[in-house]
Amino acid sequence: MHSRAYLLLQRDFYDLKENNYKGITARPVSEDMMEWEVEIEGLKNSVWQDLVFQLTIHFTSEYNYAPPVVKFITIPFHPNVDPHTGQPCIDFLDNPKKWNTNYTLSSILLALQVMLSNPVLENPVNLEAARILIKDESLYRTILKLFNRSLQMKDDSQELSKDPHKCIGPIKTTSFSDYYQTWSRVATSKATEYYRTPLLKDPNFIGQYYKWKKMDLQHHKEWNLK
Numbered sequence: 001m002h003s004r005a006y007l008l009l010q011r012d013f014y015d016l017k018e019n020n021y022k023g024i025t026a027r028p029v030s031e032d033m034m035e036w037e038v039e040i041e042g043l044k045n046s047v048w049q050d051l052v053f054q055l056t057i058h059f060t061s062e063y064n065y066a067p068p069v070v071k072f073i074t075i076p077f078h079p080n081v082d083p084h085t086g087q088p089c090i091d092f093l094d095n096p097k098k099w100n101t102n103y104t105l106s107s108i109l110l111a112l113q114v115m116l117s118n119p120v121l122e123n124p125v126n127l128e129a130a131r132i133l134i135k136d137e138s139l140y141r142t143i144l145k146l147f148n149r150s151l152q153m154k155d156d157s158q159e160l161s162k163d164p165h166k167c168i169g170p171i172k173t174t175s176f177s178d179y180y181q182t183w184s185r186v187a188t189s190k191a192t193e194y195y196r197t198p199l200l201k202d203p204n205f206i207g208q209y210y211k212w213k214k215m216d217l218q219h220h221k222e223w224n225l226k
Contacts, residue, residue, distance in 0.1 A: 005063040009033040012105035024109050026057075034059045038109065046117035047141055051076070051148050053116070057108070067092060067099045070108065077143055079124035079133060080115055089125045090115060 002010075010033065016026060023041030028034075036057040042048025054073040060066060070093055072086040080089040090111055092098045124130035133140045 003032075003061055005059060005061050006033050008064050009059060009105065015104065016106050016109070019106060021106065021110065021113075024113060026105065026109060034061075036105075040109065040113050040116065043113060043117035047137075047144060048076075048116050051144065055112070057105075064101050064103065066096055067103075068108070069093075070112070076116065077126070077129050077147060078116065079119045079121055079126050079130035082125045083129075088112060088115060089120075 009028070013026075013028065013033070016024075023043070024039070026036055026038040029037050036059070038055040038057060040053050040055065042051045053076055055070060056073060057068050057070050059068040070088055070090075072081060072088065075081060075083060075086040077083070081087070082089070087093075092100065092103060092111075093108070119130075119133065121130050121134060129140075132143070
């Protein structure tokens with residue numbers, strides 16, 4: 001006989017497949033449906049557009065009386081994602097008192113997608129990401145694009161299977177420290193120091209940077225930082 005949590009998650013999975021939310025893929029990877037793997041794509045017309053992030057969700061037998069534990073495998077450089085643990089800062093996931101039994105798997109995934117594309121700059125858990133986003137959005141975009149390019153090279157072989165019943169092996173977490181050295185040379189350097197960094201001495205990067213810069217100037221900001 002299946003547990004209450006199992007039956008609820010089975011219902012949530014059916015609901016998720018029925019709605020087919022754009023940019024969201026999720027599937028259980030354990031027979032009891034307690035462990036899930038997820039891919040979330042940034043919303044269109046946001047700074048996160050075309051960026052795809054992998055997450056894990058761990059439910060317990062207490063679902064839906066208690067929230068699950070959510071962690072990014074590919075940890076985004078984001079004001080509302082802990083750069084060390086990969087846990088998103090969403091009130092109903094952090095605080096069981098704010099959890100509501102009406103929340104479902106779809107509720108969680110949609111909240112994560114919206115959080116990615118609409119960062120909250122009050123009380124951020126990643127102070128450096130918030131600082132750069134407030135000070136220089138163009139630089140922040142460049143950091144994200146650098147990170148995305150590195151992910152494409154590392155994770156091409158780790159795409160989630162389209163078969164919802166096929167399990168794959170564990171995916172290694174991409175920690176914040178893995179790409180810190182790349183972006184920090186840009187993010188922590190003053191303008192007069194940019195051309196002394198090894199990364200920016202690469203002529204291919206310089207050309208790509210100014211291409212991104214031109215594209216950024218052609219678009220309005222997606223959120224108000226003031």
